[in-house]
Amino acid sequence: MFNFLFARGNGGRFILRLEDTDFERHVEGADEGIFASLKWLGLDWDEGPDTGGDYGPYRQSERLEIYRQEAERLLSAGLAYPCYCTPQELAAEREEARKAGRAPRYSGRCCGLAAEARAAKEAKGVRPAVRLKVPQTGQTVVEDLIRGTVVFENATLDDFIIMKSNGVPTYNFACVVDDAMMKITHVIRAEEHLSNTPKQILVFRALGYPVPVFAHVPMILAPDRAKLSKRHGATGVEEFRSQGYMPEALFNYLALLGWSPGDERELLSRDEILREFSLDAVSKHAAVYDVQKLTWLNSQYINTVPQARLMEAALPFFRAAGLVGEAPSAAEEEYLVRVLETVRSRARTLVELTDMAAYFFRDDFAYDPKGVQKFFKSPGVPELLRRGSEALAEVESFGVTETEAAYRKLIAELGVSGGALIHPTRLALTGRTVGPGLFDVIALLGKKRCLERLRRAADWIEQNMPQE
């Protein structure tokens, strides 16, 4: 997202590249999910696997020959060498180093391998990996837009693998080759990659390519301050969507994680964020992800977004819940709009919104058990509800003020408190104890349904409540 904001805010191009060189972890169809999630969030790219571009292909799995050639260049220049060590040998070395309390570093023993030794290995059919020769003196300096100058001693690095023995590049090699060939000017990524950067700079230099500008942005941590991951605390974009979060809310929230416009504004539109975003204002420290604030932002959007937008966002949820059909008529849409307007201020997610609106569309709701205990128990309630339905039956123009007037009149006649009639009525009409103003509900539901539901509730109470 910060890449998108930076690129678009500075007249650059935002490029999507799929780094899919780990065939073991390949998931069929995952690409489509990535595209859909990014698009839903409003992050559209200028070049990518689906859209194409002048520097494709944009899937690393389709660029294998390029990496092979680049690795070959380093091999013949003596800047890299084949390594015949087996994974088991390497693991043993690492284990030994760990036991001895040393940093696990590759010994470099294949570096000086004589031609005959190599030939012998090759003859035995051992396929080598390729390692980059890393200088053991001096320093590699990362000039980071956010962290400033970060110095790494080369002696702490080792000859890392750039090509696996199966001929596929490792991440630190492939991304450098691609960044160079795709003319990437800015690499903006999470801080977890900072320690990869000196390695990548070494590759850029070995290959003779210019080093791009780096910016390592703060990580997002789970509430327990651990790294957010698939297995720990992370929620996928698609999950947020299905939980009823609006993309504008997620976009807004994510922008505020690690960045702020510098003043008190928090509710920011996409355009405002695009206009205001600057890497200078990105903080250095990791941010803990707080779903409560996201949810609050979401409620703000549900509450304030234009009617048509709310309709568009809510419709899929209403359809899925079976509240509206695939192609609602004009009258149905009109009704939906009125329902949305009366419940929107109460909902924090589109799922809640749908749930709160259900009784406006279907009659088969159950009465809230706590509400039944509280409002249906008194002996006179069925009679009260019948009187209510009679009073409403008299109302000609079934609007909010007219129905309320009729009810107030009845309340006065009966000499009861307003709540004594209103609460049972709400439960009878909606099955709930909470919701929008009762007369908004009544007017919206319409006379026919109100009368039916009131009578039905009266009957239900008589049949189901223990008689005194």
Place this chain on the structure above:
RNA sequence: GGCCCCAUGGUCAAGUGGACUAAGACACCGGUCUUUCAAGCCGGUAACCCGGGUUCGAAUCCCGGUGGGGUCACCA
């Protein structure tokens, strides 16, 4: 453990040597409105990690601790 990054309320964050008696937001707690629940409005609790310097003056600069995080793969 080595290397690297970071450090303002529970969380997100303003703050870049004096305007700090340290903004604002979420959450929490009150109040208000109301037939209920929200929303709205008003108010409250709550923070500069510790220790040394530098300076007339430090949340802000320096050093050292401590704490948190990241990373050390033929994963990305």
